[in-house]
Each structure stands twice: as C-alpha cells, then as structure tokens.
Amino acid sequence: MNNTIVIGYDGSPDAHTALTWALDEAARTAAPAEIVYADEWPLWAPAASMAPTVAIRPDSYVEHVITGMLDTAVTTAKETHPTVHVTATTVRAYASATLIGRSTEARLVVVGARGHSAVAGLLGSVSSAVSAHARCPVVVVRGEPAGTAPVVAGIDGSALAPAVLRFAAQQATARNVPLRVIRTWTPVTGLWEETPMATRTVTAEEREPFDTLVTGIRDTFPGLMIEAEGSVEHPAAALALASTTAQLLVVGSRGRGAVRGMLLGSVSQHLLRHSACTIAVVHKTPVEH
Template identity: 65%
Template sequence: MTARKIIVGYDRSPDARAAARWALDEAVRTGAPVEFFYAYEWPTWAPAASTVPAPAVWPDGETDRAIKGALHEAVALAKESHPSVRTDISIVNNSAALTLIGRSEEAGLIVLGSRGHSAVVGLLGSVSVAVSGHAHCPVVVVRGEPEAGGPIVAGVDDSGSAQLALGFAVEEAVARRVPLRVIRAFAPVTGLWEDTPMVTRSVTAAERRPLDELVAGWREKHPDLDISVEALVEHPAAALTEASTDAQLLVVGSRGRGAVRGMLLGSVSQHLLRHAACTVAVVHERK
C-alpha cells in the first residue's frame, strides 16, 4: 500500500530547503509522495478612503510567476537529489494554518521549517504552533543540523498521544537504524511541599513500572533495536531540551496530562518547537 503524502511548506528560504530535504529523505524511506505547498495570505480588505492608495488584495502576475517558479524549481531539484520520490506542488489563496490542518486529515506528515519568508514557514508563533496543535497527522518542524547517527529521542508520559509518539519514534529509529532513547520526566514538587519528608528526589519503582512495561512491548516487537529508558525527576521541557543536543529527532505527543483536550498545543511541546536543538515531531491521535 502506498504511504500517505508528505506535505512540506516551501518558500525557498534556507529553513524551507532544510524542511524539503527532511521530507524527501523521509519519502525515500517510506515510499510516500511529497507535495511542495505554498499559501498566499494576502489582505482581504482595502482602505475605503479614495485618497489612500489601496494595497493589492491578491498577488500580481509577477509575484504569482515567482512563486510557481520557486516551487517548480524545488520539484526539479528533488528529481535530481531524490529521483525515486514522486513530487507535486500546490498553491492556495487561504490561511496556511487552516489549509494545512484540513489537508492533514489525508496526509501522512506535515513538514515545516522553523523559520522562513512566508506565512507557511515563518510564523512559528502562529502557523507552526496552530498546525502542530490541531493537525490530524504528525507534524515535523525541522530545526538545527541533523546529528549523523544520533539517537531518536521520545518524550513520554501516560497520555494517549505520548504512547502514539513512542510508536512513531520506534518506527523512525528502526528505519534509520539508530538507537532509541525514551525519557519520562516527572516535574519536581515545588512550593509549600518542596522541603517536606513526603517529597522524594527520585522516581520510585511503582512510578517507573508502567513505563518499563510499555517499552517491553516494543523491545519484543523489535529485538534488534537498541532502546534505553530513563525516568527522572526534572521538568519535562528542560529534560527533553537537554536530550535534543545530540539527537537527530525528538518525538513528543501533542498534549500531555496537564492540558485540556481540544485546547492548543501543550506547553512542553511549544517550548521544544522553539528551543530544541534538533528537529521535533509532534504526534497526534487521528480523529
């Protein structure tokens, strides 16, 4: 069966090019086609006063030709560097975030750069966070320089999306033939109870048991995969940011236990999208 399409936001910026390389490399491993996507988010209003020059509401012909040229150039370069990958392009006059969220229902992956020149790639505070928080498929935000041979890191808790993230991380580690590092971080107690005898600074065997049982199932399915497991008392955002320094991919769920289902992307995932040293994948339950 053909793998679902990978949609990559592309505007010819360095970060968009990095996202395209990541998407194409992933397509070689999975057999998925790649679509280069661009969204015009032009103003939908113009000043009413006749003395005020009105901006163009839609792109002019020159701009349109330049965008199409950049996307066709991306396809041509992909045919040279990744000849086995099937590619196409799409251009929409609509919200980048809303379009990508809608398209994610049928996509296998959405891939974005961490910065760029367009609404698709450049607005990490809006488009990338919105898509990462509400997409129906995994969203990859390409960051940093990939560590050749570096491990895949999976940040987990006991939420449903974190367990899906672990499955995604296992697949990536197996496909790339690299180790998998699984991290479960328990936020330390602070405030009134911080210095009481009731608070421990280490993870108990009972707290760790569900994690070990979960990983044991994956070890059985993939006996040749090198899996290490860490359970520690540290804020999850800090622990995973540190782990990202020598990783090639950091995988997390879209929401942890502390977020209300249906709200925006969890705080840990938002932090990692801005501060991780490597590429971040945010994995979702398909709705």
C-alpha cells in the same frame, strides 16, 4: 487516508531545509511528496487596499514568481531524490488552514520552524498553528544534527504515550540509530518541596507502566537499541537538553497535565521554541502505516 508527505513551502531558507528533510523521509518510506504553497495575498489584498499606500501585486506574479519557484523546487527535488514522486500545489488560502486541512489525509505534515512572515526570533505562526491543530504527526524541521545522533521520545503517563513511542521507534529504525526514551516525573514544588515527600526518586510502582510500555516496544522492534530513562525532573527542561544531542525529538501534542480543550500542551509549546533539533508532534489520531 493516503501515504503522502505534505510540505508547507514558501521559498524561505527554513522551508528549503524542511523540504530536504521531507524528501529524505519520502525516499526512506517510498511515500509521495506534495509541496504546498499557500498564496495568502488574495485574502489580504482587500484590507491592504484601504491603506494610504498599497503595494500592488501584478497579475503575472503567480505565473512568474510563485509558479517559477515551485517548478524550481520540484525540478531540484527530482534531481536530488529521483525515486520520490513529487508534485506541487498552489492554493489561495491561509497557510495554516491549508496544511491543517491536508493533514486529515496525510502521512506527515512537514514545515520549517520559521517562514517569510515570521517575526525575528519567534516560532513561525504557521508551524505553531499546524502543530497544535493537525490530525497527523507534524514535523518542524530545525538544526542539522549528525545522522548518527539518536531519536529521542519524550513520554508521560498520558494516553498519547504509546503513539509517541511507536512513532519514535519507527523513525529510529528507519534511520538505523538508537532510540532514547525519556520519562520524567515533575518535581514536588511549593509547600511540599522541603518535606520528606520530595524525595526526587521514582518508586518501582511508579515506574511499572513506563517499563511495561518500553518492554512492548522492545518486543515490537527487536533489532532496535533502546535506552530508557526515568527521573524526577521538569519534562521541558529534560527534553530541551536531550535535543542538543538528538536528530529528532518526538513528543505528544498534549500531556497528562494539559488543560482540557488545549490542543498543544505547555511542554510541547516550550519545545517547539527551544528544541535544538527537529521536533515531531504526534496527535491523538496518528496515521498508521
């Protein structure tokens, strides 16, 4: 494992925003940054050549356009973040596969919410795929919240909860902002909704594992201000609302309710599309630093 922060870059406005976020993170953590551009045209060209009209890309495109774009990005990065070691790489491969491959050795993979190829109004296919399949934490950058806004960790009773909480605590500590920990219990619905079982309260016994986990984080990060909240509410709704006043929302790739074999739980999928702030998706095998 190395300490590199990998940035998926295609020159789009969202990619620029993601690059700035990643460079700020690299400066805070003394990590090197690698800007990765995936040139997919050679893979699409054979199929495109069968179309009645084909837009031919000149051979000089890579040198004059792609290389020029990356050179400009690196030059600007060195001016704005002089302490960060920045490199750029072009690969002839699909963007999602490239970044997933890089994730096996990276500290973080950082992408924009949408790239040039995304359908308007939808989450970009690359950010969605990488968030689902990466082997390290993936940060999908969106919005420009105040730097004093808290980091929010959304956890449940799954095995990923400690990793999510630790990652969020590290991020909050590095930014010198509070950590808000949200644990929700999904409300009873259906036939049981109007019965005495649906109290919309959390018992002390139910809260005990959550409280123990938070206590452990308080001990590990003694200088960090932590606010812990537990409630009976749908997690996707609670965390989407919390994202409106946060600078970073941290969740796990799969929760307790995820179907076996799914690589991205339904709550994480919802938040990738509806979070108002940058979201980090922590996976089963997070890189420890």
